[in-house]
Amino acid sequence: MLALAGYPLGLRFRFLDRVAEAPAGQLAELLQGDYADEAVLGRFAEGLELITYEFENVPVGAAKWLAERRPVYPPPVALEVAQDRLAEKTFFQGLGIPTPLFYPVLTQNDLLDGLERTGFPAILKTRRLGYDGKGQKLLHSSNDLETAWLQLGGQPLILEAFVPFERELSILAVRSRSGQVAFYPLVENHHAGGILRKSLAPAPATPARLQHEAEHLALRVMEKLDYVGVLAIELFEVEGTLWANEMAPRVHNSGHWTIEGAETSQFENHLRAVLGLPLGSTAARGHSAMLNLIGQRPNTALVLEIPGAHLHWYGKAVRPGRKVGHITLRTAAPDALEVGLKQLEAVLAETPAAAPLTD
Structure with missing residues (x-):
């Protein structure tokens, strides 16, 4: 999705993944190898202008090794904080951000x-x-x-x-190399079995006060880390206040709605940020919902029959519990979004899930 957003900007890409069948290989050169292998990292970095990542479990040592040779954004220190939940919660509290x-x-x-x-x-x-x-x-x-x-x-x-929260939210923020910042509207997230199933954007019935609180919270994090790129912070709404759950130093699943639902997608803005280009507008284009496709592939025609629906298929093999794509639904009014969601959920309810793996 980063590559798809970057090609209209005239960018070229090389990907590094541990898996030879990674979907990115459908779009650009894919180098397969271990993230900790310096020989592989050296081949990967050769000729690149800069390096970014979209996976928070990249080894910090690999990111630091690359940062000595090419600009790496977001900075490796963001990985260090986000990869250890104790360090992450301690970091939030040090900035005066409430946590469980x-x-x-x-x-x-x-x-x-x-x-x-x-x-x-x-x-x-x-x-x-x-x-x-x-x-x-x-x-x-x-x-x-x-x-x-x-x-x-x-x-x-x-x-x-355990936090008795009213709902789960996320704020997607972006900061460029020049220090310009922008914020997307708060997103309401719905999970089941620990996996994100649905995001609603902008989050319904959200007062401006809560949006400002989320932006101020994210700004403190980005300034402390000298952050560059898109940052997602997952939040709990607790009695009208926001508590930080965790952060993801990358483009985020709860921001996939921005491809159709915002003036500038999170993917394009991430690339603008790391390249030092002016950031694009983060304004929402109406009302959007994003549904993850987890272990199932719906009938394309049935999905696209629904007004405002957009299907994104990742080119992955369908397996139980695996995110293999998503559907974005965008409408001008919240009532139309509700109707479309019921139609989409009915299509997904009729779509068989991948059979469990057997010995």
């Missing part, structure tokens, strides 16, 4: 000590890796401790108090 109560866990005694502070329910998470609900366990009572420790123990963990 948290406690570092290395041993079972640490877990018990932490639960004395957080109480039940609480969430035990790995500090590194894990996404789309992986690497975490919800603890309802002491009966859940043994199973959670068997699954997650033996590595650095973080215990977080």
Whole structure:
């Protein structure tokens, strides 16, 4: 999607991925190799003007190695903060940004000590890796401790108090090499099984005060990190205030709606930012919804029959739980969006999911 946004700007691309079948290879040169292999990194960097990434689990060491040879945006320090949930929460609190109560866990005694502070329910998470609900366990009572420790123990963990939030939101911000900043409207996100299923933009019934709070919060993060590129911060709305959950130093799934739903997509603005070009307008073009396609491929004709619907297929093999595409729905009025969403959800309900893998 970055490449598709960059070609109209006259840009050329080279991709590095650990997987030879990565979808980016359909659009430009794809170099397959390990992110930690300096020989591979050297071949990748040769002839490039600058380097960016769209995956927050890129090894920090690889990003720093490349940054000694080519400009790398967002800066590697953003990866360092975002890759460790303890460092991330500590970073937020250092900027005066509210977060759930948290406690570092290395041993079972640490877990018990932490639960004395957080109480039940609480969430035990790995500090590194894990996404789309992986690497975490919800603890309802002491009966859940043994199973959670068997699954997650033996590595650095973080215990977080469960937050009784009203809804999950995200703010997408962008900052250019010149220091210009722009913010997209707040997005309302709906998850199931730890995976983002639907985003609504702009987030319905959101007062201007909350948008300003989110922008100010994101600005503090970007200025502290001397950030360049698109940054997503996932938020909880709690009694009319915003608490930070986590951040993603990259273009983000909750911003895919911007391809059709904003004056300038997050992908184009990310490229403008890292190149030092003027940022484009982030204004919403009506009302949008984004539905992830997870482990299923709907009938293209049925999707495109729905007014305002746009299908994005990623060229991935369909597997259970895998994001293989998304649908954006854009309408002029919120009532039309609601009607279109019901039609799309009916199409998806009739689409068979990928069969579970068997031995």
